[in-house]
Amino acid sequence: MKKVLFALSALALFGCSDDDDTNTIGTPGKYSSGTYIASEGVFQTGAGTVSYYQPEAKTVVNEVFIRENGFPVGNVLQDIGFNGEDAFLVVNNSGTMEVVEAGTFKSKNSVTGFTSPRYFTVVSNQNAYVSDWFADDVKVIDLTSFRIVDSISTGVGPEKMISNGAGITYIANSGAWTRDSVVTVINSNDHEVLKTVQVGDNPQSLQYDENGNPWVLCSGYADWTTPANSTAGKLIMLDPTTHEPAKTLVFPDNFNHPIHLHVYGSNLFYLSTNYGGKVMKMDANSTTLPTTPLTDKGFYNFSVDPSNGDIYGTDAKDFNQTGLVFRYDMNGTLLDSFATGIIPSTISFK
Amino acid sequence: MSILSGIEEPLKMKYKLPLLWVLSLAFIASKAQTTDTIILKEIPLLGESTLLSTDENGYSLSQSPGVECRDLSQALYSNHTTHVRSYGPGQATTFSSRGANANQVGVFWNQLNIASPSLGVTDASLVPLNLFSVSQYTGGHSAAEGNQAIGSSLLISSNESTSSFVQLGMGSFNMYSGKGSFAYSLGSWKLRSQISAQAAENNYKYFTRDVEHERENAATHFHHIIQEAEVSIPSINGEAWLGAWYTNALRENPSSIISKQGNPSTLNDDQFKLSGRVTSQTRKNHWKLTAGLQWQHQRFTDFNQQFKDTNLTINSQLSGQWESPITPYLKIYAAADYLYSRTYGTATRHADQNNIALHYGLYFTHKGAKAQIIFRHEAIDTTFVPFIPSLSFSQKLIAGFSFVGKAGYQFRYPTLNDRFWIQGGNPDVKPETGYSGEIGLQWEMWGIELRSVYFTSRIDDYIAWNPGPSGFWTPQNIKQVESKGIETTLNGNQTLGKRLQLSYRLGHTWNEVVTTQSEIANDQSIGKQIIYTPENKIHGGLEVTLWALTLGSSYTFTSETFANSDHRPSSKIEAFGTWDFSVGYQYPLGKTMNTGIRFQLLNAMDQAYETLKYYPMPGRNYSLTLDFKF
Numbered sequence: 004m005k006k007v008l009f010a011l012s013a014l015a016l017f018g019c020s021d022d023d024d025t026n027t028i029g030t031p032g033k034y035s036s037g038t039y040i041a042s043e044g045v046f047q048t049g050a051g052t053v054s055y056y057q058p059e060a061k062t063v064v065n066e067v068f069i070r071e072n073g074f075p076v077g078n079v080l081q082d083i084g085f086n087g088e089d090a091f092l093v094v095n096n097s098g099t100m101e102v103v104e105a106g107t108f109k110s111k112n113s114v115t116g117f118t119s120p121r122y123f124t125v126v127s128n129q130n131a132y133v134s135d136w137f138a139d140d141v142k143v144i145d146l147t148s149f150r151i152v153d154s155i156s157t158g159v160g161p162e163k164m165i166s167n168g169a170g171i172t173y174i175a176n177s178g179a180w181t182r183d184s185v186v187t188v189i190n191s192n193d194h195e196v197l198k199t200v201q202v203g204d205n206p207q208s209l210q211y212d213e214n215g216n217p218w219v220l221c222s223g224y225a226d227w228t229t230p231a232n233s234t235a236g237k238l239i240m241l242d243p244t245t246h247e248p249a250k251t252l253v254f255p256d257n258f259n260h261p262i263h264l265h266v267y268g269s270n271l272f273y274l275s276t277n278y279g280g281k282v283m284k285m286d287a288n289s290t291t292l293p294t295t296p297l298t299d300k301g302f303y304n305f306s307v308d309p310s311n312g313d314i315y316g317t318d319a320k321d322f323n324q325t326g327l328v329f330r331y332d333m334n335g336t337l338l339d340s341f342a343t344g345i346i347p348s349t350i351s352f353k
Numbered sequence: 354m355s356i357l358s359g360i361e362e363p364l365k366m367k368y369k370l371p372l373l374w375v376l377s378l379a380f381i382a383s384k385a386q387t388t389d390t391i392i393l394k395e396i397p398l399l400g401e402s403t404l405l406s407t408d409e410n411g412y413s414l415s416q417s418p419g420v421e422c423r424d425l426s427q428a429l430y431s432n433h434t435t436h437v438r439s440y441g442p443g444q445a446t447t448f449s450s451r452g453a454n455a456n457q458v459g460v461f462w463n464q465l466n467i468a469s470p471s472l473g474v475t476d477a478s479l480v481p482l483n484l485f486s487v488s489q490y491t492g493g494h495s496a497a498e499g500n501q502a503i504g505s506s507l508l509i510s511s512n513e514s515t516s517s518f519v520q521l522g523m524g525s526f527n528m529y530s531g532k533g534s535f536a537y538s539l540g541s542w543k544l545r546s547q548i549s550a551q552a553a554e555n556n557y558k559y560f561t562r563d564v565e566h567e568r569e570n571a572a573t574h575f576h577h578i579i580q581e582a583e584v585s586i587p588s589i590n591g592e593a594w595l596g597a598w599y600t601n602a603l604r605e606n607p608s609s610i611i612s613k614q615g616n617p618s619t620l621n622d623d624q625f626k627l628s629g630r631v632t633s634q635t636r637k638n639h640w641k642l643t644a645g646l647q648w649q650h651q652r653f654t655d656f657n658q659q660f661k662d663t664n665l666t667i668n669s670q671l672s673g674q675w676e677s678p679i680t681p682y683l684k685i686y687a688a689a690d691y692l693y694s695r696t697y698g699t700a701t702r703h704a705d706q707n708n709i710a711l712h713y714g715l716y717f718t719h720k721g722a723k724a725q726i727i728f729r730h731e732a733i734d735t736t737f738v739p740f741i742p743s744l745s746f747s748q749k750l751i752a753g754f755s756f757v758g759k760a761g762y763q764f765r766y767p768t769l770n771d772r773f774w775i776q777g778g779n780p781d782v783k784p785e786t787g788y789s790g791e792i793g794l795q796w797e798m799w800g801i802e803l804r805s806v807y808f809t810s811r812i813d814d815y816i817a818w819n820p821g822p823s824g825f826w827t828p829q830n831i832k833q834v835e836s837k838g839i840e841t842t843l844n845g846n847q848t849l850g851k852r853l854q855l856s857y858r859l860g861h862t863w864n865e866v867v868t869t870q871s872e873i874a875n876d877q878s879i880g881k882q883i884i885y886t887p888e889n890k891i892h893g894g895l896e897v898t899l900w901a902l903t904l905g906s907s908y909t910f911t912s913e914t915f916a917n918s919d920h921r922p923s924s925k926i927e928a929f930g931t932w933d934f935s936v937g938y939q940y941p942l943g944k945t946m947n948t949g950i951r952f953q954l955l956n957a958m959d960q961a962y963e964t965l966k967y968y969p970m971p972g973r974n975y976s977l978t979l980d981f982k983f
Contacts, residue, residue: 050923078611320874
């Protein structure tokens with residue numbers, strides 16, 4: 004037994020390799036828990052892919068969906084969400100959401116009717132929401148029938164969402180290709196808009212801190228024609244009762260646009276700017292923004308493992324070849340790196 | 354919903370107007386003087402690639418044996434020296450040659466580079482092939498032709514036909530076309546008027562997951578109007594030529610087959626080109642003045658009608674060339690070019706660019722030996738392009754053989770988008786530079802030409818767009834690409850007996866093109882064939898004419914390519930080969946008039962293929978044309 008464990012450890016020390024064991028295709032529970040990387044694929048001419056990573060074993064299986072189903076998931080795989088034994092793959096440029104069995108990634112259903120779906124969030128036992136960028140709404144999904152049953156108008160370019168599972172869901176309206184500055188608050192019991200809250204320009208992502216306070220990261224507006232008209236990003240804590248801003252931190256310049264907010268413990272994490280920003284870490288109780296990055300490397304996207312605080316950052320290289328994911332501990336020490344698909348982006352955990 | 358269904362009434366009107374004009378011009382042309390109504394072929398000067406190329410005749414793309422091609426993209430596909438990337442028939446199509454990418458091939462009409470100065474590429478679907486004479490000269494010609502002439506140069510010149518014609522056509526996928534070309538004289542002026550209109554639904558079938566689908570949102574609609582005029586100027590022993598060329602294209606943009614299908618995005622192109630030249634030739638001096646202007650307006654509307662982009666560019670050129678014999682065997686030439694480009698796009702700053710080029714050289718010819726050397730200096734605004742020399746030679750050997758070779762430095766300067774895109778344009782991005790060379794043998798006898806050359810090139814400071822420090826994508830000089838290969842071509846024309854004519858072409862290109870250096874960390878593309886570039890391409894065409902009957906066939910094979918730079922297996926585009934057949938019959942109506950009918954079966958074996966990943970091309974399809982020549 005010790006020899007077997009030693010052999011396995013030796014494999015791990017030499018990095019990861021694709022699991023090419025076709026005998027386990029379709030094996031129940033093969034992908035039941037771990038880290039899931041959604042790689043977008045080249046816009047129009049590339050298929051999105053799913054990579055499954057097991058951090059304990061440091062093994063990765065790439066192209067999981069096409070391995071298990073024999074056909075590509077679609078173009079621009081944006082998000083992977085979970086609800087019980089089901090996984091939901093949001094495919095932005097195909098306008099679809101693939102529903103698969105979470106353990107085997109075998110296809111169960113394909114939900115159509117979206118315009119430009121972005122992110123998936125479970126809001127109750129019965130329903131989930133999918134933000135739909137160009138439709139300026141969120142689609143209400145029935146988690147039993149896997150159908151769109153309703154839609155809720157939001158602001159421009161609804162992006163990431165958070166839900167307390169008890170009837171309150173917040174939606175960041177990122178402005179899509181233009182500009183917006185509101186968070187939509189929805190009563191997810193009856194799918195009605197409760198309130199529209201004014202925050203900073205182009206709110207992009209939301210998280211609950213360990214005290215249950217919702218935070219929104221606003222990237223700021225990027226004026227490509229007249230850069231001097233660009234605005235600074237903001238990090239805002241909302242009051243969970245009134246939903247209004249309770250604490251606002253303004254970023255120091257108008258030209259870096261922070262993105263992708265995550266939380267672990269008492270800490271908030273985000274990328275200092277889009278397309279190559281470094282991971283920044285701050286205590287949620289702090290009244291000032293950090294100036295020193297946690298990682299030495301910049302990333303296209305990143306996420307934080309809610310089970311242990313490990314940080315995963317994605318490197319898309321030239322956006323036309325296999326990307327890389329780098330795993331750090333929550334103090335910024337590099338633990339591992341592995342190859343994924345083309346343009347690795349959103350990372351989910353189960 | 355197709356754009357054609359939405360514009361059926363205007364479309365009918367658009368067809369009626371050209372047809373009326375076609376018929377009117379046909380009437381006028383039939384009454385006008387027809388003697389000496391040829392637009393004289395431009396007499397090339399030394400500093401042009403026709404003499405710098407080791408293949409002095411180039412590859413005729415407009416007269417390739419086998420099948421008649423509708424536009425330049427079809428002709429380039431049916432050619433072993435180029436590889437095309439196309440979103441579908443009539444859709445945006447770019448092409449590459451000898452490992453150079455799409456913005457490293459030069460396309461010139463009367464010396465005017467017709468590539469978009471903002472995008473840096475020429476859409477081959479917008480060039481109507483049989484209204485022009487188009488020839489390709491492979492290899493680098495930067496010293497003579499200037500910017501972009503790295504992989505090859507395409508020279509578009511006047512239609513060499515001496516006759517006028519009207520042609521009506523129809524084909525698969527609701528394709529309809531009409532065109533006319535009329536040569537006539539008005540006083541001392543010799544004129545040619547040409548017009549072409551074509552529309553197609555392009556609703557061809559394709560398969561995904563073994564389920565048949567119909568291609569949606571791929572309709573296209575083209576108009577071309579070309580007017581040329583020429584007059585002799587005896588006082589300077591020369592002539593003047595003027596040309597005007599207008600193109601309008603309205604095209605739906607099909608999504609890839611794994612993307613959302615729905616309401617179409619549309620691309621609307623208006624292009625207007627104006628060009629002129631004056632030449633004079635005496636025993637001691639030959640000079641030419643050339644001027645050209647191109648105005649391009651491109652409007653893009655996305656499928657949600659929520660994002661519109663407009664791109665308006667102007668580029669112009671003024672050139673003067675002079676040559677003179679120094680000795681009976683040696684000529685000298687000198688030339689100066691001024692180029693001006695401007696962009697008014699919504700995504701680019703209003704920006705302009707000035708180029709000044711000086712080039713000069715010597716040409717030697719004596720007893721079967723030819724050699725040419727050219728030097729070029731060019732400045733783009735305040736940036737100097739490195740000194741660009743070029744040398745070519747050919748030496749006749751015995752028994753019809755010739756030894757040929759060429760070497761030179763090449764360059765491509767950044768586009769207006771590279772320099773001025775909002776945000777991310779990099780005004781300091783350097784021109785791409787490098788070298789190219791070729792050496793080979795040529796054999797010519799009995800109407801047969803056989804040519805095989807080994808070629809090699811390297812491009813430094815290769816421009817690639819990547820996210821920069823500010824988070825915006827920005828062009829950077831971050832790669833080096835090397836290319837090598839062997840290009841072999843067999844051409845022949847034989848007349849057997851009194852009535853049988855054979856013409857044929859067989860060609861093969863082996864081309865290995867790899868990224869050799871990169872500043873991208875962990876770049877796995879190093880050492881691998883660059884994307885969308887096959888290592889092997891084969892083309893064969895045969896045309897047999899017996900009495901009035903013409904039979905043609907052609908075959909094109911393209912080896913596998915990859916859509917990702919590190920060759921992920923899932924990005925492979927499988928190798929494919931397509932067969933085309935044609936049969937035509939000409940019936941004389943008098944001494945100078947005849948009518949003809951031609952049926953073509955394209956992709957006869959119904960081969961499923963794509964040149965861009967997830968953009969299927971049509972399966973088996975046909976076209977039928979009826980023409981009237983006079």
